[in-house]
Amino acid sequence: MKDIENLRIHFYGVQGSGSIYPSLQDRQAYQKVTDCELLNQVFTNLQQQTGPEGRLNATIEELIGGPLNRKTLEAYRAQFDMPTARIYGGWTTCIRIETADGFDIVLDCGSGFRVCAKDIVKKWRYLEGDGQNIANNHRHLYIFGSHSHYDHTEGFDQAAVCFDPCNHIHVYANRQYLQALDQILGIFSHQVDFRLKGVQTPLSYELMPAHFYAYEIRDFQVDPPSPAGDKLVHQYHDLSQHIQIGETTLYPFEVFHPSPCLAYRIERGGKVFIFCTDHELRRGLEPDHPLQIASLEAEERLCQQSVNADVLYRDGQFLRIEYDGDLGIGSPYGISRLDWGHSCIEDVLDMAVRCQVKHTFIGHHDPNRDWLERNWWDETLQRKSEQTGLNFELAQAETVIDL
Ligand SMILES: [Zn+2]
Ligand SMILES: [Zn+2]
Numbered sequence: 001m002k003d004i005e006n007l008r009i010h011f012y013g014v015q016g017s018g019s020i021y022p023s024l025q026d027r028q029a030y031q032k033v034t035d036c037e038l039l040n041q042v043f044t045n046l047q048q049q050t051g052p053e054g055r056l057n058a059t060i061e062e063l064i065g066g067p068l069n070r071k072t073l074e075a076y077r078a079q080f081d082m083p084t085a086r087i088y089g090g091w092t093t094c095i096r097i098e099t100a101d102g103f104d105i106v107l108d109c110g111s112g113f114r115v116c117a118k119d120i121v122k123k124w125r126y127l128e129g130d131g132q133n134i135a136n137n138h139r140h141l142y143i144f145g146s147h148s149h150y151d152h153t154e155g156f157d158q159a160a161v162c163f164d165p166c167n168h169i170h171v172y173a174n175r176q177y178l179q180a181l182d183q184i185l186g187i188f189s190h191q192v193d194f195r196l197k198g199v200q201t202p203l204s205y206e207l208m209p210a211h212f213y214a215y216e217i218r219d220f221q222v223d224p225p226s227p228a229g230d231k232l233v234h235q236y237h238d239l240s241q242h243i244q245i246g247e248t249t250l251y252p253f254e255v256f257h258p259s260p261c262l263a264y265r266i267e268r269g270g271k272v273f274i275f276c277t278d279h280e281l282r283r284g285l286e287p288d289h290p291l292q293i294a295s296l297e298a299e300e301r302l303c304q305q306s307v308n309a310d311v312l313y314r315d316g317q318f319l320r321i322e323y324d325g326d327l328g329i330g331s332p333y334g335i336s337r338l339d340w341g342h343s344c345i346e347d348v349l350d351m352a353v354r355c356q357v358k359h360t361f362i363g364h365h366d367p368n369r370d371w372l373e374r375n376w377w378d379e380t381l382q383r384k385s386e387q388t389g390l391n392f393e394l395a396q397a398e399t400v401i402d403l
Helices: 024-048 060-064 070-077 112-129 175-185 290-306 345-354 371-388
Strands: 007-013 094-099 104-107 140-144 168-173 211-218 235-238 243-245 248-255 261-268 271-276 311-315 359-363 391-394 400-402
Touching: 007 112, 007 271, 024 371, 060 070, 094 112, 104 112, 168 175, 175 211, 248 290, 261 290, 271 290, 290 345, 311 345, 345 359, 345 371, 371 391
Parallel strands: 104 140, 140 168, 168 211, 211 235, 271 311, 311 359, 359 391
Antiparallel strands: 007 094, 007 400, 094 104, 243 248, 248 261, 261 271
């Protein structure tokens, strides 16, 4: 793989609300698409070998280049350039950024974090085994949390990075996120309420020997930290100040969601990535409703941060018709999604065009939306890209972006 210029972004989990596994119907639907593509290429190939009276001019062995066995078929199949079916993910939110100066930054620890942590451990071991000059930050991982909901914290307790005493895990987030991790696992405070111990998971800090440090991001103007400190927090960080990880700068800002939620602008070498999961551009019918006003203010902050950004990852869980309750997701029966905390795809597109974001990935997919529908939306987004000269697509796990 080529060297990292500034930031290498890996999507591990882009699924919203809960992990999913592709259903038999989904698998059959995408197999049908790839099978048709393969048959199309095979018959085009056969047509080239067809004589004027419409008959094949060759035997099967001549056509496929040998006897009919697996090896020959594999070689024949390799001639065709097959697209892989787009899989829109199954794990909940987790994105990793590798920086050119050797840092690993993780955004949220949904179930995708387990896969991500395995890759990080593999990389650290490879660097050690390879005898490479290991940087000062080696075995330090920097996690930035958005908010406390389970689909953004659930991957933490089984993640491979937590089980080696040589590892240092620095978690930056709001208080609710830090508390969500600490309440169950006790990784920061080294205590768990006896009524909660072992209830949700068999694990807790005694079985997780890595070193964990909590950095609470809070608005000092509204809520100044107490000079005495507390058991949970290693350090406080003012929301209005940026955070520096090596040569990468992160700007946290608040977005709108039922649980306080942070988004991040991440910059290095003039390249900009915006991570904004779980944000609702609220569409209630009363414009003066305090939640509506708070939502519009958050949307404005997000827009200010996103102007001319290279890449935006943003929650677009619903369509307007679903948000309004006129259509269900995976069912014909609609229910209003007002105050569920997520945005509509149409609003994400408008915002990205207004801010001239070069590449927008729409994520936090609804767990009830099936594959065919996601695929249909992706094709629609392709057409929108052609019309606007900007790039839009549904986020899919295992995507790697180099900035
Ligand atoms: Zn979520
Ligand atoms: Zn949420």
